[in-house]
Amino acid sequence: MRFRFLAPVLTFSAIAVIMWYALFNLDPSEIPSELVSKPVPEFSLSGVPGYGPDLASTDLKTGKITLLNVFASWCVACLAEHPLFMELKKQGKVDIYGLNYKDKPGAAAEWLKRNGNPYVRTGMDEKGRVGIDFGVYGVPETFVIGPDGKIMDKIIGPVSRDIYEQRIEPLLQGNNS
Numbered sequence: 001m002r003f004r005f006l007a008p009v010l011t012f013s014a015i016a017v018i019m020w021y022a023l024f025n026l027d028p029s030e031i032p033s034e035l036v037s038k039p040v041p042e043f044s045l046s047g048v049p050g051y052g053p054d055l056a057s058t059d060l061k062t063g064k065i066t067l068l069n070v071f072a073s074w075c076v077a078c079l080a081e082h083p084l085f086m087e088l089k090k091q092g093k094v095d096i097y098g099l100n101y102k103d104k105p106g107a108a109a110e111w112l113k114r115n116g117n118p119y120v121r122t123g124m125d126e127k128g129r130v131g132i133d134f135g136v137y138g139v140p141e142t143f144v145i146g147p148d149g150k151i152m153d154k155i156i157g158p159v160s161r162d163i164y165e166q167r168i169e170p171l172l173q174g175n176n177s
Helices: 004-026 074-089 105-115 129-134 161-176
Strands: 066-069 094-102 119-125 141-145 152-158
Touching: 004 141, 066 119, 066 129, 074 094, 074 119, 074 161, 094 105, 094 129, 119 129, 152 161
Parallel strands: 066 094, 094 119
Antiparallel strands: 066 141, 141 152
């Protein structure tokens, strides 16, 4: 009869062990994407007003590796990765396309005016439907798109210099050899 009271204690202990393991051993930025190795979803969006031409899925089939950065004017982490993207544009290392996610056109334009525009083209995904097709969890997210328009990698969270050097640059170098 005393063993009946042990069931809740054992259940709680099992859940605590699983959560402890997840907390110290799993990386939330490593969420696998179903879209890796698949073509980018079909879409066509109007550009951020005053910031280049519209953006469509066909624009991402360039014959070289490109980046699609999902950003928003209200995103603090987007501001953290933005200087790196500006540097990459200045150095001409990779073309970057911007998918403005669940934002107002005026706010997006003001953000790019204030912080600079690293994007070749931009697209306004005001309702987030294209983001859903890409499996976007939140902003920022960056997709590495292959020369054939297939997704090579998905980076969740801001792209730091370390992430660029470890995950993106090897793909760029491998494509140029």
